[in-house]
Amino acid sequence: MEQITLFTPGPTHIPTRVFEKIANSGVHHRTPQFQKIFSEAQSLFSKIVDSPDPPLFLACSGTGAMETALRNSCSMGDAFLYIDAGKFGERWGKIGEALGLNPIPIKSDWGTSPSEEDVLAACKGHQNIKAFCTQHCETSTTVLHPIETYLPLVRSHFPDAITIVDAISSLTTAPLSVSQLGIDILIAASQKALMLPPGLSxxxxxxxxxxxIEHTDPRSLYFNLKKERKPQLQGSSAWTPALHLILGLHEVLTMIQEEGLDKWIARHKQCSAYAQEALSQLGFRPISKTNPSPSVTGAFSPEGLNPDHLRKKLTESSGYLIAGGQDDWKGKILRVGHMGLVTPHHLEGLFGAIRDCLSD
Incomplete structure (x- = not known):
């Protein structure tokens, strides 16, 4: 069992065998050797998300992929609905405004998800919606949104709308089938449960x-999916790919296949339950008990305890790294990431160290 000290919501711990693959300096991206690995990684990923189509790999962050999805599916002035219930939900609106689109939020308080009635009201209150965007897991609030409820609702009102799901912090930690849910564009990134450095989407x-996409001008040379489609179907790419991250991705997906996706997901659920209970026992109040993320657990700190001071003390005393809150939740919550190789045994060590800090 690998020693893990990084328990943030991303980046996450990189397994030793993945590091060894990434460190391969003898591969060039325009060779048959790499093209084979590229295509195999696409095939493995398609199985993970239950899609009949090979994915596209982009050398950019997850936010770059969010922008790419909107650039290629919406034209200037187009309206789209999006779930705004956290920092990353808000980002859809900022991207839309930057692209000259008309973003329409479906808002919900941080720590909650919009209700079925909220989404229904938004659908009934607008016309000519071109896309619907949501996070699966809102990492900033550690809430898993019920996309299985949202997507059919939107589709029933706007059958031509493109459904875009950010699964960056949920992929491989919660059940997710592109085919069953009818997701048009699913977004993933390397630095969360895929256990890789940032830089691959x-x-x-x-x-x-x-x-x-074929009839939309993306207004971009680099973030142009039409340019990427043909070469990537042949194991190549329009531009220099994130070569070493793709080597690592191939290894990560192989590891998931070896353990079995169902077991991999079940382990994340066990870690979530462990973290919720451990934080509760320490006097923290979990953010969500009804729809908690299986990848990251958040909780409000007890009265009189500064969670950022606790995090600093924890790192200085034991080397463990956990996360705090963002924006209005800074200084109010802790977030514990438990993605990738993390097991309840790893969390046992982490929470033992937290208890020691609190008892000093």
Whole structure:
């Protein structure tokens, strides 16, 4: 069992065998050797997300992939609905404004998800919606949104709308089927449960979405999915790919296949339950008991305890790293990431160290 000290919501611990693959300096991206690995990684990823289509790999952050999805599916002035219930939900609106689109938020308080009625009201209150965007897991609040409820609702009112799901912090930690849910564009990134350094994003794109993309001007040379599609179907890319991250991704997906996706997901659920209970016993109040993320657990600190001071003390005394809150939640919450290789045994060590800090 590997020693793990990094328990943030991303980046996450990189397994030794993945590091060894990333460190391979003898591979060039325009060779048959790499093209084979590229195509195999695409195939492995498609199985993970239950998609019949090979994904596209982009050398950018997750935010770059969010922008790419909107650039290629919406034209200037187009309206789209988005779930705004945290820092990353807000980002859809900021991207839309930067692109000259008309972003329409479906708002909910941080720590909650919009209700079915909220989404229904937004659908009934607007016309000619071109896309619907949501996070699966809102990392800033550690809430898992019920996308299985949202997507059919939106589709029933706007059958031509492109559904875009950010699964950056949920992929491989919660059940997620592109085919069953009818997700048009699914976004993943390397630095969360895929256990890689930042810099690689992955887009799983449906035939329906390609129908829109083929007739949309992305207003970009680099973030142009039409340019990427043909070479990536042949194990290559339009631009220099995140070569070493793709080597690492191939290894990560192989590891998940070896353990079995169902077991991999079940382990994350066990870690979530462990973290919720451990934080509760320490006097913290979990943010969500009804729809907690299986990848990261958040909780409000007890009265009189500064969680950022606790985090600093924890790192100085034991080397463990956990996260705090963002924006208005700074200084109010702790966030414990438990993605990738993390097991309840690893969390046992972490929470033992937290207890020691609190008892000093």
């Amino acid at each position: 992955i887009l799983s794109i449906s035939d329906n979405a390609w129908g829109r």
